[in-house]
Amino acid sequence: xxxxxxxxRRRPGRFAVATVVLTFFSLLLLLLGGLxxxxxxxxxxxxxxxxxxxxxxxxxxxxxxLRSRLGSDVRAEVEAVPGVADVGxxxxxxxxxxxxxxxxxxxxxxxxxxxxxxxxxEPPPAGHAWADRRLEDAxxxxxxxxxxxxxxxxxxxxxxxxxxxxxxxGALWTTLDTWRTVQxxxxxxxxxxxxxxxxxxxxxxxxxxxxxxxxxxxxxTLSVDDAVYALPGVASQQSTFNAIIFATLAVVLxxxxxxFSLLTLERTGLYGVLKAIGASTARLFGGVVLQAVVVALVxxxxxxxxxxxADAALPGGIPLQLTVSRYVFTFVALIAxxxxxxAVSLRRVTRIDPASAIGSAA
Amino acid sequence: xxxxxxxxxxxTAPAAGPAALELADVRKVYGAGDTEIVAVDHATLRVGDGxxxxxxxxxxxxxxxxxxxxxGLLSATQGRVVVGGEDITGHSAAELTxxxxxxxxxxxxxxxLVPFLTAEENLLVVSELSGARGGARKQAKxxxxxxxxxxxxxxxxxxLPAQLSGGERQRVAIGRALFNGPALVLFDEPTSAxxxxxxxxxxxxxxxxxxxxxxxxxxxxxxxxxxxxxxxxVRIVDGVLGAEPVEGDLAAH
Numbered sequence: 142x143x144x145x146x147x148x149x150r151r152r153p154g155r156f157a158v159a160t161v162v163l164t165f166f167s168l169l170l171l172l173l174g175g176l177x178x179x180x181x182x183x184x185x186x187x188x189x190x191x192x193x194x195x196x197x198x199x200x201x202x203x204x205x206x207l208r209s210r211l212g213s214d215v216r217a218e219v220e221a222v223p224g225v226a227d228v229g230x231x232x233x234x235x236x237x238x239x240x241x242x243x244x245x246x247x248x249x250x251x252x253x254x255x256x257x258x259x260x261x262x263e264p265p266p267a268g269h270a271w272a273d274r275r276l277e278d279a280x281x282x283x284x285x286x287x288x289x290x291x292x293x294x295x296x297x298x299x300x301x302x303x304x305x306x307x308x309x310x311g312a313l314w315t316t317l318d319t320w321r322t323v324q325x326x327x328x329x330x331x332x333x334x335x336x337x338x339x340x341x342x343x344x345x346x347x348x349x350x351x352x353x354x355x356x357x358x359x360x361x362t363l364s365v366d367d368a369v370y371a372l373p374g375v376a377s378q379q380s381t382f383n384a385i386i387f388a389t390l391a392v393v394l395x396x397x398x399x400x401f402s403l404l405t406l407e408r409t410g411l412y413g414v415l416k417a418i419g420a421s422t423a424r425l426f427g428g429v430v431l432q433a434v435v436v437a438l439v440x441x442x443x444x445x446x447x448x449x450x451a452d453a454a455l456p457g458g459i460p461l462q463l464t465v466s467r468y469v470f471t472f473v474a475l476i477a478x479x480x481x482x483x484a485v486s487l488r489r490v491t492r493i494d495p496a497s498a499i500g501s502a503a
Numbered sequence: 504x505x506x507x508x509x510x511x512x513x514x515t516a517p518a519a520g521p522a523a524l525e526l527a528d529v530r531k532v533y534g535a536g537d538t539e540i541v542a543v544d545h546a547t548l549r550v551g552d553g554x555x556x557x558x559x560x561x562x563x564x565x566x567x568x569x570x571x572x573x574x575g576l577l578s579a580t581q582g583r584v585v586v587g588g589e590d591i592t593g594h595s596a597a598e599l600t601x602x603x604x605x606x607x608x609x610x611x612x613x614x615x616l617v618p619f620l621t622a623e624e625n626l627l628v629v630s631e632l633s634g635a636r637g638g639a640r641k642q643a644k645x646x647x648x649x650x651x652x653x654x655x656x657x658x659x660x661x662x663l664p665a666q667l668s669g670g671e672r673q674r675v676a677i678g679r680a681l682f683n684g685p686a687l688v689l690f691d692e693p694t695s696a697x698x699x700x701x702x703x704x705x706x707x708x709x710x711x712x713x714x715x716x717x718x719x720x721x722x723x724x725x726x727x728x729x730x731x732x733x734x735x736x737v738r739i740v741d742g743v744l745g746a747e748p749v750e751g752d753l754a755a756h
Contacts, residue, residue, distance in 0.1 A: 143631050144617065151619040414615040417576055418679070419604020419632045421597070495603070496576040498611055499567050499691050 144415075145428030149435055159400040160436050160443075166393045167444025167475060170386060172451065174467040177382035179460030180309070184378075185369045186273070187233070187250065187307035190258035195349045196231075196368045197341040198361045204371040206233050206339045211360070213336040218357045224347035229256030230317050230338030233307055234324045236290040240280045247279035250307035251289060251296070253320020256342050258305065264316045265299045272298045276311035278457045287313070290327030308372065309460065390474050397482025401433055405486040409493055416495035426490045433483035437475045445471075522585070523687040523719030524550040524573055529582030531568050531742075542568040544742040546582070550687070553717040555710060557724055557733035565742035566723045567691065573721060574607050574689045575599040587686030604632055608680030608688035608718075610709075612695055615676070616664040622675045623647050623660040629682040650678045654712070670701045677712060688713065690722040694729055706732040 149156060188196075197219060202209035211230075220228050232253045237246035251270070257263055261271055272281055276298075281287065285298050296313055305312045315323075321333050333339075343349060343362075350362035363371060370376045405412070412425055445468060452463050531543040543565045550556050560566040571577040572584060575591050578599075583592050587606050594602060603609075616625045623644075630643035651660050654674045664672055673693065680688045693709065694702030710732045713720045722733060730736045737744055 144620075144628070147624070148619050410615065411617065414611060415617075415628070415632070416600070417574070417603060417609055417611075418629060419600055421600050424632065495600075496571045498609070498615065499571050499574070499576060 145431045146435070149432055155404075156432070156436050159396070160440050162396055163393065163437055163440030163475070164443040164447070166389060166396070167440045167471060168447045168451075169444075170389055170393075170471045170474065171444060171448035171463060171467065172461065173382060173386050173389065174471060175448065175452065175461045175463045176459075177378065177386070178464050178467055179462035180378050180382075181375065182304065182462055182464075183275075183306050183309045183460050184372055184375055186304045187252055187258070187312050188365065188369050188372065190260060190305050191231075191256075191342055191365050191368075192259050193227075193229075193256065193342040193344050193365060195343050195345075195353065195362050195364055197343060197353055197357075198339075198363070200354075200359050200361045202361065204361060204363060204368070205373070206231075207331075209339045210333070211338055211341055212334075215357055215359060216336075216338075216341060219341055219343060219353050219360070222345075222349070222352045222356045224349055224352060225343055225345040227256055227344040229254060229342045230340075231255075231342050232317065232320050232324070232333065232339040234290075234320065234328060235308065235310055236323070236327055238290070238296075238313075239288040239293065240276075241285050241287075243280040245279070247276055247281060247287070248310040249276065249287070249289060250310040250312045251320055251323045252305075252307065252312050252314050253317035253338070254314060254342075255317060256344070258314075261302050261305060261314050262300070264314070267316055267319050268295065269297045269299045270313035270315040270319070271300050271302045272314075273305045273312040274301045274303055275306055276313075277301075279311065281311075289313075289323055292326040294323045294326050296323070390478055393475065394478040394482045397433055397437070397479050398485040401429055401483045401486050402489065404432075405429060405489045409489075410497075412490060412493045413495060413497040416493060417498035422491050422493075425493075426487050429486050429490065430480055430483045433479040434476055437479035441472050441475050521552050521588075522549050523552050523554065523587055524548065524721065525583070525585040526569070526573065527583040527585075529569075529572060529579045529584060531565075531572060531577065532580045542742050543572065543579075546739075546742070546744045548737060548744055550719050550721060552686070553713070553719055554735065555713050555720045555722065555733045557722050557730040557736040558739060559724060559727065559730055559736050560739035561725055564739045566725075566739045568742075569739060569744075570689050570691060570721060570723050573687070574609060575602045604629070605683055606685055606687075608683065608685040610673070610676045610680045610688065610690045610693050612692040616672060616679070618664055621661050621663055622656055622667065622671075622678075623651060625664070625675055626650060626678050626682050629679060633683075646682065647678075650681060651675075654678050654708070669697050670704060673697065673705045674708060677709060681712065681716065681718065684716075686719060688718055688720045690720060692723055692725070694724070694726060699728070702726075702729065 198204055198209040199211055216228060219225060234251045236249055236251060238249045240247050254264060265271060281298060283298055283300055287296050289296055296315060302314060317338060324333050353362045354360050415425060448463060452461055455461055526546050526548040529543055529546045533540045533542060546569060558566045572579050589606060591602055617628060626647040627643055635643050651657050656671060656674055659667060659671060694705055697705060706729050
């Protein structure tokens with residue numbers, strides 16, 4: 142291995158092209174992944190934060206919050222299901238809000254709730270809300286009175302909560318009554334009567350989804366994870382971005398394979414000599430893999446720094462979110478691609494005949 | 504530096520005393536049936552400890568194949584090969600790798616030093632391939648310095664091959680071949696890339712280094728001007744040891 146690392150130190154220029162190319166791929170993977178994470182986290186925070194086991198929709202809603210309506214009769218049926226411990230109503234309304242001192246409307250999702258999601262306090266007084274910190278970027282401050290929707294329904298911001306956005310809009314967590322007030326004042330076409338909610342959030346034990354749907358006969362119940370992916374666009378975003386990311390990784394693998402194949406081809410004479418004086422195929426191949434891993438590592442660090450700089454330089458409206466798990470995934474994927482790509486050279490290294498060192502003037 | 508009398512008479516007879524190399528009825532055949540090519544044909548050769556043998560033959564005569572078999576780079580189709588007392592006839596590829604690393608030294612035609620390693624590091628490659636660690640590595644470093652000093656290259660220890668002259672590179676290659684204290688060093692056309700003057704200096708050096716270490720050497724060459732540095736010259740033509748060369752063949756090469 143000393144030979145491989147010495148060559149990396151003494152001849153860095155030899156690996157510069159591969160390092161630069163992989164750095165750009167590393168940057169691309171991080172940006173793609175960061176955008177995917179930004180879109181996913183920004184769309185699903187309000188649902189991921191639900192401290193519940195299942196979410197109950199009306200069966201005709203096709204797992205959509207906005208289409209779903211559940212009345213007090215269904216709620217009573219759900220509460221009566223064995224294993225159900227807590228039931229709370231939940232509803233969302235997407236609107237624009239006027240922020241004091243700001244010219245632009247802030248995109249908000251007014252959320253009415255009863256069971257506090259993770260990180261969200263108990264419901265505030267009527268006409269008040271806990272605001273997602275994302276709204277800070279829109280100029281919202283604690284104590285502001287936001288005028289929500291075309292009817293300018295006032296909501297006072299009492300404090301901040303984190304990572305609770307809904308479909309890329311900053312959540313305002315308020316009581317169910319306040320939510321209904323906002324909904325009915327600004328969306329009269331989708332009027333919500335008293336006692337009606339969009340969905341029910343349920344805590345309990347056992348096979349709740351099947352039990353609830355069997356008991357009511359008019360509901361469709363999903364786990365919280367399934368509810369996240371049932372949100373509009375989330376599943377298609379995930380599949381599209383993941384397809385691009387894995388296609389990029391396939392190109393990375395091909396680049397590593399091609400580069401180290403050429404390097405091995407160029408070293409055929411040297412490897413012949415080293416085999417002649419006692420180097421094993423495993424040792425020589427290990428050196429190739431080590432060099433590929435080091436190149437990938439350097440490319441990952443450089444690409445990571447560039448991605449971090451890009452994240453700092455981009456305007457806040459772009460949903461780029463670089464998470465630790467995204468860095469870890471990209472690191473592992475690059476290293477794996479380096480190992481697999483360099484493994485293509487194994488056959489070539491194995492086939493080098495030590496006897497080729499004798500009688501060769503090359 | 505003394506030069507022994509030239510001996511260009513074909514002679515494959517065993518030398519007296521213990522042997523550094525014994526080839527007994529060695530045959531190497533490539534292909535089969537109509538495409539069969541006999542590269543080495545029933546070769547028997549004994550090289551005594553400390554003896555220097557020149558293997559002289561034209562291109563395609565089988566001398567390279569014979570050298571490769573003696574060094575464990577190729578396995579013989581038939582016959583017995585013993586180097587420094589170790590019978591390598593039935594060795595597996597892995598066993599031959601170990602054998603080459605520890606029992607035999609090579610100096611190649613085009614020197615073939617590792618281009619990104621210094622002269623000293625090129626010697627230490629041998630110990631690295633043996634997986635030397637800790638104290639063994641320290642000993643290896645001391646050995647490399649000692650060898651470079653003996654080869655007159657102490658002041659060049661930190662130079663890369665590209666910074667050395669052809670003769671200096673050849674000396675480093677000799678140092679690498681001697682590093683593991685082998686019973687036998689195999690030289691493949693060591694002067695072919697050098698002009699006559701440097702070539703003679705290298706041959707004198709080979710002779711002196713082999714003599715001082717009592718190490719046996721087989722030097723493959725087609726240059727008759729260099730054979731007088733050997734104790735004995737063995738001719739090979741068409742894979743047959745000791746056969747008389749075809750008239751004018753050597754001159755043509």
